[in-house]
Amino acid sequence: MDNTSLSRRNFLKTTGAAGAFLSLGFYMPASAKQAKIVTAAEADQFGVELNAWIHIDQSGKVTIFNHRAEMGQGSYQAVPQIVAEELEVNLADANIVSAKGNKEKYGSQITGGSSTVRGSYKNLLKLSATAREMLIQAAAAKWSVDKATCYAEGGKVFHKPSGRQMHYGELVEAASKLEPPKDVVLKKRADYKLIGKPLKRMDTHLKTNGTAVFGIDKMLPGMLYAAVERNPRMLGKVKSFDDSAALKVPGVKKVVKIKRGVFTAYREGVAVVADSTWAAIQGKKALKVQWDDSGFEHLDTEEIYKRQAKALDTQEGLPFKKQGDVDGILSKASKKIEATYETPYQYHACMEPLNCVAHYQGDKLQIWGPVQAPEWLQEYLSKEMGLDKKNVEVNMTFLGGGFGRKALMDYPHEAAEISKAMKTPIQVVWTREDDATQGPYRPGITYRCEGVVKDGGIDALKVKLAGQNIGHASGAPKDKPNGSASEGFLKPYAESIKNLAIMDVPFETPIPVIWWRSVYASTNGFAYESFLDELAAEAGKDPLDFRRAHLKEERLQKLIDKIESVSGWKKRKKGEGFGVAITECFDSTVAQVVKVSKAATGGVKIDKVWAVMDCGWYVNPDTIEAQVEGSIVMGLGAATMHEVKFKDGIPVDNNFSTYQMPRITDIPPIEVHIMDNDENAGGVGEPGLPPFAPALTNAIFDLTGKRIRKLPFNLAAV
Amino acid sequence: MKFLKFRRTPLISQRNATLLSVLIFCGAVALSAFRTTDHLVTIHFKTENKDSIESVKAFMDVYTVLMSPRCMNCHPAGDVPLQGDDSHLHAMGPKRGADGKGVYAMKCMNCHQPTNTPGLHTPPGNPNWHLPPADMKMVFQGKTPHELAKQLVDKSKNGNKDTKQLLEHAHDSLVLAGWDPGEGRTLPPMSHKDFVKAWNTWIKKGAYAPAPTTN
Amino acid sequence: MTKIKLNINNKDTVLEADPQMPLLWAIRDLAGLKGTKYGCGVAQCGACVVHLNGEAVRSCVTKVSRAEGKKVVTIEGLSEDNNHPVQKAWQDLDVPQCGYCHSGQIMSAVVLLREKPDPTDQDIDDAMAGNVCRCGTYLRVRKAIHLASELQKTASNG
Structure with missing residues (x-):
């Protein structure tokens, strides 16, 4: 197994040597909503690139192309698991390669929004079943029997009455000449042999002996290494630079000024190119650069939150949702509950710092890197570098974490620029300090919540939020509210809370912002689910019963029953330190209960976390468990350990020494449960994160009576 | 044991003795912020002991150095070293281990190199980076001048050092590392030269311990 | 040079x-x-x-x-064939997610198991707190070290 990509030409050359093959994939016309399934021959006719999801050669070897980035979330295993199920092959017989960035071929390849499975599984199932049916049809024709008497299993077609069998490899030639059937019957969930089973990940063994190739591990003959000095204030231009000392560093070859695009803006940097990463980094340290960062306000963190508070005080905001008579009820109510929640800016902190290999060859550009959005990158670089799109080849390596940051094109852009200037293959490596201090970051948002409780329920709820809108950087209209203002908040609340307003108060800073695992749900969830808990307390209701009473949907009722039973919620004693939160994002809902107690050394400690995930139809429960555990750990860090602070426009913490990560000593036991149902597949990589922080602070309230409304907070100081 | 004039059993209670000694010597010790010791009282309170005053005064200088982050951080009360000018618990919680050199994959020298690593927040270095061993922890953190002085001259608590070895210890490479702490770390409150002078004075003048109430 | x-x-x-x-x-x-x-x-x-x-x-x-x-x-x-007990335990439990930190995690765990073949949870904390995993695979790291300890024993007994 190889995780480097194969070009179609090489691929066909290799497989073509063995003769015929069956190659079947989607053809996703830009205008069409539904994928077309085509064979290689048809693809040529249409004049589109062959979509080689599945390729079976005469030896029976099955190659499955994984179109999504593998950054830990398990697409390397989930996609083949889906394909092998309907194709009826053993996973062990399937060879998996990462596909290149190509929108025509694979449709959206953005690994974001927890979309790998939920965005493509139906097409994948249909494609795989189509290939299987064609192989069965080919076998039936060879045997001159009714195809209804044949079935496929383990990479072979069997004729049930006679017991005859043929290997897929023997059938590919005949099958490749058939017209793909239009309507194939998909298996029922109960008949699945692979889907829904905790199968082993196929990339694990590559990650235990150092053979997995991450972006930073890619080497090309003649490749040089580059480190780039960038404006510490993230924005602005190079005024001048002195590279005399840098050029004296042994191994340094050249210093070049470059630019990189971040959203719609360009930022400048000075790149030191050398024969080793170390020499490049040493050269970078020796550079003296004068920056022009005029036109940008140099903000401190305190000032940002002061301004958010002021904006919330003075502005009503743009209505994202407004129903009933919220303001009337709030103004007349004898008792109004009010609370303000503050959430911090956050840094992605992927373990693999940003890096990218580029080889610019005049009329052609090749990229290898840890990228979440290869086809965006292909398009972007073709524009930026003035190349025909088909001459920009983007190869996805393994990603050492992504979490949203590696969907940006700035670091591959740098690599391409330097390669063009140097006329050699280049690897640009960001130091941890570069990675930590250049952004973009998750925006920090302040929420102002007001509510009125009546008859044990919510009579009115108003949430105003002030924080940067990620969309603005790429041109989202500023006179419209943030489309994700309620992300994380369970939609059915809007049915039971008749008087509801969600208002987006516009807020801008020069700090670049971007998606961070679970995006707005990661901050919204904290505010909404904390405030619900405050309203439940005001109503004198059990926090879980209070939510249950407002969430009438059967699917949610089942989820609530489940978290109640697995966490022993009903058996808990008063004041024992239990907190609950339920959030939804990317079509999955997660409920979490956190149990806390007083720590011997002061403050509180987390004794246990229970999580129930409802992601509908799912592929691999073991992957889901791992993703939920990981989400909770990341949520723990963001809630209790780290935030990006700014001083004079510069991010303060530049490495893990001060931007502290959760470590093995910080992790409580986590118990994950998955709801079993046949609903549409939801995401699994992100939805486990948002409920953690509010479940934790709600638990702390239960234990101590103290509300924590500002993240992050120090557990030891509670 | 020439310089070690401690007595374990005072004739009168330490507190009263100290008060008494203050009365006796307050005229002799002009403007001295330092009080005399119980031992002084128990042995010498009838005579004016200039050496003890100087020794104690010198120790209070020594004490400011020993309690500075550069020294105290590796003489913690617990089994995890301290870090930074605010002497917080060392990130990632490395443990002392039996020999003071860490445990398993978290041995001091795995990160702390023979020399300082360049840059801010990087591991300072020394060829022999370690904590005191588990069977003799030589804790500084939380110790009063009285307690620390007593501990430093107690062979059962000071690494079995006699006077000569104590004097030499001021030139130990790990002690010296305190004055070459790596980027971004404050230095001890006095130069190494002044520290050695105070250290030597303290010991040579009798290694007197300040009174228990001194802090 | x-x-x-x-x-x-x-x-x-x-x-x-x-x-x-x-x-x-x-x-x-x-x-x-x-x-x-x-x-x-x-x-x-x-x-x-x-x-x-x-x-x-x-x-x-x-x-x-x-x-x-x-x-x-x-x-x-570390091994000829990706089969050091620690590597095997990591594979058995599918410890890595993105996998980037696990070369380091494994190399640290190997020293722990060499010096303490039957580690307690506290020993694992003491040995592994220096290895950061952003994907948050810590619970599996802990489990895998216990499993590796078992595998190591079986290997040395067999």
Whole structure:
């Protein structure tokens, strides 16, 4: 197994040597909503690139192309698991390669929004079943029997009455000449042999002996290494630079000024190119650069939150949702509950710092890197570098974490620029300090919540939020509210809370912002689910019963029953330190209960976390468990350990020494449960994160009576 | 044991003795912020002991150095070293281990190199980076001048050092590392030269311990 | 540039390097062994852990000159066939997610199990708190170390 990509030409050359093959994939016309399934021959006719999801050669070897980035979330295993199920092959017989960035071929390849499975599984199932049916049809024709008497299993077609069998490899030639059937019957969930089973990940063994190739591990003959000095204030231009000392560093070859695009803006940097990463980094340290960062306000963190508070005080905001008579009820109510929640800016902190290999060859550009959005990158670089799109080849390596940051094109852009200037293959490596201090970051948002409780329920709820809108950087209209203002908040609340307003108060800073695992749900969830808990307390209701009473949907009722039973919620004693939160994002809902107690050394400690995930139809429960555990750990860090602070426009913490990560000593036991149902597949990589922080602070309230409304907070100081 | 004039059993209670000694010597010790010791009282309170005053005064200088982050951080009360000018618990919680050199994959020298690593927040270095061993922890953190002085001259608590070895210890490479702490770390409150002078004075003048109430 | 002789993964090697270059970059860029990872460069995260004469040093702050004449073992040299008990336990429990930190995690765990073949949870904390995993695989790391301890026992008894 190889995780480097194969070009179609090489691929066909290799497989073509063995003769015929069956190659079947989607053809996703830009205008069409539904994928077309085509064979290689048809693809040529249409004049589109062959979509080689599945390729079976005469030896029976099955190659499955994984179109999504593998950054830990398990697409390397989930996609083949889906394909092998309907194709009826053993996973062990399937060879998996990462596909290149190509929108025509694979449709959206953005690994974001927890979309790998939920965005493509139906097409994948249909494609795989189509290939299987064609192989069965080919076998039936060879045997001159009714195809209804044949079935496929383990990479072979069997004729049930006679017991005859043929290997897929023997059938590919005949099958490749058939017209793909239009309507194939998909298996029922109960008949699945692979889907829904905790199968082993196929990339694990590559990650235990150092053979997995991450972006930073890619080497090309003649490749040089580059480190780039960038404006510490993230924005602005190079005024001048002195590279005399840098050029004296042994191994340094050249210093070049470059630019990189971040959203719609360009930022400048000075790149030191050398024969080793170390020499490049040493050269970078020796550079003296004068920056022009005029036109940008140099903000401190305190000032940002002061301004958010002021904006919330003075502005009503743009209505994202407004129903009933919220303001009337709030103004007349004898008792109004009010609370303000503050959430911090956050840094992605992927373990693999940003890096990218580029080889610019005049009329052609090749990229290898840890990228979440290869086809965006292909398009972007073709524009930026003035190349025909088909001459920009983007190869996805393994990603050492992504979490949203590696969907940006700035670091591959740098690599391409330097390669063009140097006329050699280049690897640009960001130091941890570069990675930590250049952004973009998750925006920090302040929420102002007001509510009125009546008859044990919510009579009115108003949430105003002030924080940067990620969309603005790429041109989202500023006179419209943030489309994700309620992300994380369970939609059915809007049915039971008749008087509801969600208002987006516009807020801008020069700090670049971007998606961070679970995006707005990661901050919204904290505010909404904390405030619900405050309203439940005001109503004198059990926090879980209070939510249950407002969430009438059967699917949610089942989820609530489940978290109640697995966490022993009903058996808990008063004041024992239990907190609950339920959030939804990317079509999955997660409920979490956190149990806390007083720590011997002061403050509180987390004794246990229970999580129930409802992601509908799912592929691999073991992957889901791992993703939920990981989400909770990341949520723990963001809630209790780290935030990006700014001083004079510069991010303060530049490495893990001060931007502290959760470590093995910080992790409580986590118990994950998955709801079993046949609903549409939801995401699994992100939805486990948002409920953690509010479940934790709600638990702390239960234990101590103290509300924590500002993240992050120090557990030891509670 | 020439310089070690401690007595374990005072004739009168330490507190009263100290008060008494203050009365006796307050005229002799002009403007001295330092009080005399119980031992002084128990042995010498009838005579004016200039050496003890100087020794104690010198120790209070020594004490400011020993309690500075550069020294105290590796003489913690617990089994995890301290870090930074605010002497917080060392990130990632490395443990002392039996020999003071860490445990398993978290041995001091795995990160702390023979020399300082360049840059801010990087591991300072020394060829022999370690904590005191588990069977003799030589804790500084939380110790009063009285307690620390007593501990430093107690062979059962000071690494079995006699006077000569104590004097030499001021030139130990790990002690010296305190004055070459790596980027971004404050230095001890006095130069190494002044520290050695105070250290030597303290010991040579009798290694007197300040009174228990001194802090 | 100096010629530095060392033994990497049981092979005598001469690297022509600036003696100040961290062992990490010498291993990666000069010896071409990319399994050892760069994470922070300041000994905070443990992604770069290799064995230097058996100790789990952080190669990002260890100068290549310190390795002169010594034995370096990287993740690539830990076993012939990806079958060290720690590697097997990691595979059995599908510990890695993105996998980037796990070369370092594994190299740290190997030293723990060598010095404490039957580690308690506290021992695991004491040994592994230096290795950061952003994907949050810590619970599986703990489980896998216990499993590796069992596998190690079976191997030495068998």
